[in-house]
Amino acid sequence: MVDLKKHGPTIALVFTMLVMLSYSIEWIRVTVGHAMDVVLGPFIDTLGVPFFVMILILSSITGLYSSLVQKYTIDYEKMQETQAKMKVFQKEFREAQLSGDEKRVKKLQGRQERMMQDQLEISRQQFTPMAIILVLSVPIFFWLLLRLPEIGTPVAIETGIVMPFFGAVSLSSFAFWIVPAWILWYMLCSLTVSQVIRKSLNIGGL
Numbered sequence: 001m002v003d004l005k006k007h008g009p010t011i012a013l014v015f016t017m018l019v020m021l022s023y024s025i026e027w028i029r030v031t032v033g034h035a036m037d038v039v040l041g042p043f044i045d046t047l048g049v050p051f052f053v054m055i056l057i058l059s060s061i062t063g064l065y066s067s068l069v070q071k072y073t074i075d076y077e078k079m080q081e082t083q084a085k086m087k088v089f090q091k092e093f094r095e096a097q098l099s100g101d102e103k104r105v106k107k108l109q110g111r112q113e114r115m116m117q118d119q120l121e122i123s124r125q126q127f128t129p130m131a132i133i134l135v136l137s138v139p140i141f142f143w144l145l146l147r148l149p150e151i152g153t154p155v156a157i158e159t160g161i162v163m164p165f166f167g168a169v170s171l172s173s174f175a176f177w178i179v180p181a182w183i184l185w186y187m188l189c190s191l192t193v194s195q196v197i198r199k200s201l202n203i204g205g206l
Helices: 004-024 026-045 051-073 076-099 102-125 127-147 181-201
Strands: 160-163 167-170 174-176
Touching (some): 026 051, 026 127, 051 127, 051 181, 076 102, 102 127, 160 181
Antiparallel strands (some): 160 167
């Protein structure tokens, strides 16, 4: 039997890669997008909620569950403790190197391996919440891609947004360089909400 506690992070990493691969498979995107449209579509079609408002709502929900998943799956106390120890160790190691104390350097090198193992374990812990967040977020993104206005659609309240420095733009147009307006708007909303939630929950970032 597979030891999920031991191999959980590795399984989560593989699963994360498979989920990300699904973005490139059209029939999966469309199928999942239509399934989500049963729930989310009426907000636009029946209630007349503008698309940019739906992005605001969904990105806020994403920020909320992402923060909660990370809070309850990552040992932030251990992470902060490990980071503090590593900072002290790096200072001591640097001082030993500069002083030319070979005996002390060799002693610290023995500790270095243990410190790196702790750092690796902290990094592996992050794969599990990443997989959970992706599973929850992918259907939302597939629905947004499904309902995104076609390129060239005239700017209107239903299909566009007014952004600082860029003015009124279609959500499917590029806001700057190769970044679509809807992606930029989604990121701004999600990051803002996430920071507020993280502050209130007293957790750090991944």
